[in-house]
Amino acid sequence: MRLLVVEDEARMADALARGLQAEGFVVDVEPDGPGGLEAARFGGYDAVVLDVMLPGMSGYTVVRTLREEQNWVPVLMLTAKDGEYDEADGLDYGADDYLTKPFSFVVLLARLRAMLRREPAPRPAxxxxxxxxxxxxxxxxxxxxxxxxxxxxxxxxxxxxxxxxPAVVSKESLLDAIWGAPDEADANIVEVYVGYLRRKLGRERIETVRGVGYRLAS
Structure with missing residues (x-):
């Protein structure tokens, strides 16, 4: 399999390339954002390992541009930032996975292999x-x-x-994903926020599936 590593720190890029090559991957390296974007566009790679802080163009911009162009190559983002909002930003821009530096090469390899086992899925910006x-x-x-x-x-x-x-989403799933506390006693907070959304978007936009949850209308 062919991988693209986009990393401006020479020692890190070299270590990643050598480690991945030892695992049987064919690896190309680009040291900046614009070069990484062009390579990812036209190189036919199976996956991209992409740093966030890059010369010329951030990794966020690279992955968002790819997704806007309907390019769904799997992207694993690397960054020295470790805040949960930084991770959320990377995933929101269209990355498939995210690792914070410093990281274990064993973990990176496992995450990369798991990502490659999945079929590339659209992650639109x-x-x-x-x-x-x-x-x-x-x-x-x-x-x-x-x-x-x-x-x-x-x-x-x-x-x-x-x-x-078009799937139905349960109250418990919404509570767990957004409030982080799937406590049945708090399930009414989901109803409250669905009510807020219905007032702003139109009641017809969110359907109640009795005994199951909510579904967004097409």
Whole structure:
């Protein structure tokens, strides 16, 4: 399999390339964002290992541009940042996985192999269902081209429903994903936020599937 490593720190890039080659991969290295973007566009790689902080263009911009161009090559992002919002940003821009430096090469290899076992799946920079468009990177939601202001948790509930569409999402799943506490006693908070969204987007946009959960209408 062919891998592209986009990393500007020469020692890190060399260590990654040698380690991956020892595992049987064919590896190319690009030292900056623009070069990495061009290589990922046209190189026919099976996966990309992409640093965030790059000369010329950030890794976030590289992966977002690829996704906007309908290029679904699997991307594993590397960064020295370790905040949960940095990780969320990488995934929202369209990355498939994320590792924080310093990391274990054994862990990187395992994550990379797991990523390669999955079929490349579309991870669009913007989600679209019916008249709704949601851009995770800019935290912007539009209905028929008009922006709809949402609170952070309203946005997260809608994003969860849009990513699952057309499947039904249970209250427990929403509670676990957004509040991190799947406590049955708190399930009413999900109903509250679904109510907020219905008032802003239209009641018809979110369907209640009795005894199961919620589904976003097409």
């Amino acid at each position: 913007a989600l679209r269902v019916g008249p709704l468009t949601l851009d995770p990177a800019s935290r912007r939601v539009e209905r028929e081209g008009a922006e709809v202001p949402l609170s952070r948790r309203e946005f997260l509930v809608l994003e969860h429903l849009m990513r699952a569409h």
